[in-house]
Amino acid sequence: MVEVLTCSLAITIALNGYNYKHQTYGPRSNGFKTPSGCFPCCPYLRLERKSNSRNSKVYGLNIVSMSEAWYTWFGVTQTRMPMVDTDNPQIISHKVTRVEFELSGEEDDPLVQIGGAEEISSLNSLEQKDSSVQIAVVDQASRGSKGMVTMKKSRLHFLEERNEELFSKRILRLSRSNKVRSALELYRSMEFSGLRPNLHSCNSLLSCLLRNGMLEDALSIFEIMKASGVTTGHTYSLILKAIANARGCDAALDLFEELEGKSIHKDFDVVVYNTLISVSGKMNNWVQAQKIWRNLKENGHMGTPVTYRLLVCIFTRCGQNELALDAYHEMIQHKLKPGDDEMQAVIGACTKEGKWHLALSIFQNMLNSGLKPNLTACNALINSLGKAGEVKLAFEVYGHVKSVGHAPDAYTWNALLGALYRANQHADALRLFESIQKGQKSALNLHLYNTILMSCQRLGLWDRALQLLWQMETSGLSISTASYNIVIGTCEAARRPKVALQVYEHMVHQKHTPDTFTLLSLIRGCVWGSLWNEVEEILNVAPNESLYNAAIQGMCLRGKINSARKLYMKMRESGLKADGKTWALMLQNLSIDSVKQRNR
Incomplete structure (x- = not known):
């Protein structure tokens, strides 16, 4: 009986010439011992030791013709198998071949294992016919630049076992162990031998190939699986996700539409649709996501929590709040329990649509379920409640912000100050701002200062407004023209035109360009303060229709009819047009003057 190497062997068979010399080797002398006298023409066995870059051992075996009486090789009954060229799969026969055995460097390599529970024998290709030997020709393993075996260049192994389940489990283990070469070679050998791996092992092999960046080989196996009708939704999900990562989301969507057109969508499960919805979300393509959502329902599937989480988040991110x-x-x-991601996204969608009742209800459900709303959702809800005038509810939500462990930020304070300002609770807004200054001064920003400046304007607190303006300048904030306009408007409301002019001069000194709102507020203040020279100076700086109209109207209301008429004529000469109110005032005053002159 033959003693066989216990390690894994890789096989390459090449055509060789005849040699009729008889020689026998012992079991421990790197050779194989055959019983003498068992056949008339014995094989000549010659061992050629080779080495490669992986320090593997290669042995050459020259085989000569054998008689028909030799029915077994090494005591194992032979399986008849034709000779195949894997690059050109045609049946080829040769009488003498050269067989190479290579020791593999991978553990559990599915090569020659004789006498074990899983027998994968490379010596089962001998077929006795007319005193000759027919042996299958197998490719020498070829490796790419990265050391990966490709589908077309992987080796074939002669499989003694015919148990498909046994080999399927083997492929599954190799794929999970990330042994790409071994798994791929075993898959090809099964395919060549007419054996079919089960669906689970094929999907695992696909996943293994994709993990190692072998997309083309994965697509080849995918085509075989698709032609054989052994695909599942997981198969399509793997391929579509891989194509999206390698070739772009558009390529994955194109493949999806192609598969749908071929009625393969019957094999699609909800996971496939979820994958495509996720791919659409990466491109913010909410139209495609909506289409896939519609197809999912038309094909009789019901979405999962993952489906709706993806849809809600995509629609909210793309501003499609109604769809969300x-x-x-x-x-x-569908009585599915939403997670915190979709609930927070829905709160944001509700606040943008003004549906604060629904947003507040979802917020309360999150708290009751033990979920922790993030600070963004809390701020959005507070701001929505403040715009709706629900100040009390806004501060109740603020209380929950602190109870769940969030630290209020600038957005939180701005939402609360905005709520108080809209509710005309300006004194409360000032008190809240002062508490922020004491406790969280780092949270103060330009928006907070502008909000509290507007409350000062409503209260006529020009001195407090000036104090806040100096604080803003000393804190290093980049003050905008709008901030100066609010302070000037506060001085106007408090009938402090000279202070307003000082703020204006300081503003120009700080190299801030005044706009129309700045000059309008100044003119109105100067008119009420009877600062006529300053009014004319302002008009000379930036003449426009709005400023002239405001000055003329103010003069008329203050009884300065002659000055108003002169200014009106100057306005007409400059090509500027008076508005309706200016026209009415001028006509009224002109008619009065006419009556006075007649009475004289």
Whole structure:
């Protein structure tokens, strides 16, 4: 009986010439011992030791013709198998071949294992016919630049076992162990031998190939699986996700539409649709996401929590708040429990649509379920409640912000100050701002200062407004023209035109360009303060229709009819047009003057 090497062997068979010399080797002398006298023409066995870059051992075996009486090789009954060229799969026969055995460097390599539980024998290709030997020709393994075996260049192994389940488990283990070469070679050998791996092992092999960047080989196996009708939704999900990562989302969507056109969509499960919705979300293509959502329902599938989480987040991110709310309502109808991501996204969608009742209800459900709303959702809800005039509810949500462990930020304070300002609770806004200054001064920003400056304007607190303006300048904030306009407007409301002019001069000194709103406020203040020279200076700086109209109207109301008429004539000469109110005032005053002159 033959003693066989216990390690894994890789096989390459090449055509060689005849040699009729008889020689026998012992079991421990790197050769194989055959019983003498068992056949008339014995094989000549010659061992050629080789080495490669992986320090593997290669042995050459020259085989000569054998008689028909030799029915077994090494005591194992032979399986008849034709000779195949893997590059050109045609049946080829040769009488004498040269066989190479290579020791593999990978553990559990599915090569020659004789006498074990899983027998994968490379010596089962001998077929006795007319005193000759027919042996399959197998490719020498070829490796790419990265050392990976490709589908076309992988080796074939002669499989003694015919148990498909046994080999399927083997492929599954190799794929999970990330042994790409061994798994791929075993898959090809099964395919060549007419054996079919089960679906689970094929999907695992696909996943292994894709993890190692072998997309083309994965697509080849995918085509075989698709032609054989042994695909599942997981198969399509793997391929579509890989194509999206390697070739772009558009390529994955094109493949999806192509597969749908071939009625393969019957094999699609909800995971496939989820994958395509996720791919669409990466491109913010909400139209495609909506289309896939519609196809999912038309094909009789019901979305999962993952489906609705993706839809809600995509629609909210793309500003399609109504669609986001539709997806959320459908999720609730299917009695699926939403997660914190979609609930927070829906709160944001509700606040943008002004549906604060629904937003508040979802917020309360999150708290009751033990979920922790993030600070962004809390701020959005506070701001929405403040715009709706629900100041009390806004501060109740603010209380929950602190109870769940969030630290209020500038957006939180701005939402609360905005709520108080809209509710005309300006004194409360000032008190809240002072508490922020004491406790979280780092949270103060330009928006907070502008909000509290507007409350000062409503209260006529020009001195407090000036104090805040100096604080802004000393804190290093980049003050905008709008901030100076609010302070000047506060001085106007408090009938402090000279202070307003000082703020204006300081503003110009700080190299801030005044706009129309700045000059209008100054003119109105100067008119009420009877600062006529300053009014004319302002008009000379930036003459425009709005400023002239404001000055003329102010003069008329203050009884300065002659000055108003002169200014009106100057306005007409400059090519500027008076508005309706200016026309009415001028006509009224002209008619009065005419009556006075007649009475004289």
